[in-house]
């Protein structure tokens with residue numbers, strides 16, 4: 001297979017930002033699995049959302065047709081991506097906005113920091129955006145002396161607790177109401193000490209905490225859900241009204257979007273505004289969706305900047321199959337149905353893109369540098385059960401991409417891994433019965449390694465690649481062939 | 490190469506390398522007209538249900554003449570309200586509180602000081618319990634006036650009610666800002682349950698005008 005087929009980088013793109021953790025998935029997952037509170041919280045939250053999603057998807061007679069439309073619209077977008085971006089740029093510029101292009105996370109951050117500095121503001125309000133989490137914008141702003149206030153409730157919880165997001169939609173999905181109450185009591189200045197853990201009271205506390213900030217903010221920073229090339233219209237889909245606050249009240253708005261967020265026409269929103277809310281929060285429609293086009297005199301920010309971010313996306317686009325990962329509308333449905341995600345949570349994936357889609361997107365964005373690259377372990381974070389494909393509103397064939405990325409991970413190795421060698425050995429052994437018999441003898445050695453637990457938990461290299469990800473059951477004392485020979489000869 | 494040229498060059502190379510052998514055909518086999526006729530009693534009934542389901546309070550009136558009674562009723566004790574410059578004067582007949590018209594535009598703190606806002610709507614979607622505010626429409630106004638006050642009263646006429654999302658999108662002009670509203674502000678961020686009342690208006694009343 002060629003590099004292109006495997007979604008490996010074909011053009012120089014050196015993505016930066018939070019796309020890679022510091023340890024492999026199996027290691028991180030081992031720790032997460034031991035955290036019973038985390039598993040309870042995730043189990044409860046994902047069960048709730050799965051039931052809600054199923055109910056509202058069931059109401060829509062033409063759901064499958066909508067999914068197919070979403071899939072084909074995204075495929076069409078990828079086939080015309082550069083042209084659509086140029087069209088978007090023309091439209092936004094024509095309507096009084098300014099468009100910036102960023103090769104990678106650092107460049108995007110530099111652009112935003114300079115723009116904020118140019119306004120003289122020393123704080124900004126932010127509506128949750130995966131793109132700016134990916135680039136690590138908050139850290140860059142902080143380093144430049146600008147305080148960034150996350151305003152989405154879950155994002156606020158993450159920020160106040162100095163934590164990391166673990167889900168697209170609800171970055172604090174790993175926290176339950178009692179933990180959220182404690183975080184607020186500890187970290188929120190001026191919070192009412194009699195705060196209970198009733199969700200409504202917690203939401204009110206967030207409202208009180210952010211109200212002044214919204215009403216006085218001079219600069220807002222947002223991401224985007226859909227950007228319409230035809231009209232230059234951008235849209236943000238949200239619930240709380242914090243998005244509306246950030247998009248409407250400041251004088252200056254800076255929006256950062258991954259290049260894949262563009263859609264060809266306004267009409268295409270008839271598909272995506274049906275698919276997204278039902279798949280993501282399990283609602284017929286989310287409370288608020290805002291759309292705006294450039295600058296509107298007398299309404300909202302009078303200065304508007306749009307930053308278009310590559311940061312590895314061109315790597316992904318080069319793969320005929322792998323580019324499907326760019327179709328993702330970040331609804332989180334595949335996370336919520338994934339048996340692996342439900343048990344490990346989002347942090348185990350390292351990258352800010354967790355779950356099944358993260359497992360195929362992150363390694364493609366970063367490329368895999370070699371056997372020690374932690375992102376090489378992500379495509380193995382799946383049992384290939386297929387639930388993610390069934391849930392995906394734009395029909396991304398995640399199981400297929402997982403298999404393909406496993407192949408890419410193997411191909412990226414400069415020296416063969418244990419699994420490669422094992423597979424090669426198996427291929428050789430299975431070609432002749434004599435060799436197969438010899439191989440079976442070697443299995444006896446496995447029983448020695450397994451010891452009394454009956455599990456092999458760690459093999460020396462080259463076999464370690466395998467046992468890093470799973471315990472190996474000890475081989476049987478006698479194989480089928482050995483048993484047959486003993487009893488039938 | 491500057492960033493723009495470089496990103497576009499990368500994307501062109503990658504796009505060509507990854508393009509499928511056969512051109513993409515966009516399919517739109519889903520329903521583009523709704524199950525219920527626009528403006529019909531049935532579509533209003535469904536809108537009433539879906540709005541109510543997401544915690545808006547719906548007040549049904551049969552004719553234009555009854556709008557004022559319903560609006561004034563839901564405003565109740567509100568001492569002051571803001572309205573967009575083009576709101577029909579009739580709708581507030583009998584309201585005793587202070588009416589501030591947003592033209593010239595009020596400052597944010599002034600908006601924060603009023604008790605409620607009254608507007609019309611551009612279109613409403615029965616399938617989803619949504620109405621859309623168009624900033625260019627004189628009875629809806631700029632976005633801030635429906636955002637800062639804590640209570641929103643929205644008047645929706647039967648002629649503006651459609652069944653499905655595609656019908657609504659077809660009626661809307663995106664060149665000025667639009668806000669799709671489905672219930673009062675809410676969050677699903679605590680254990681993924683929906684709770685109402687965060688940053689947007691916490692109270693939402695809809696006066697629905699038409700047969701039913």
Ligand code: SF4
Nearest residue numbers: 328329331332334392
């Ligand atoms: S891959 Fe599909 S299901 Fe998963 S978040 Fe993206 S759009 Fe949703």
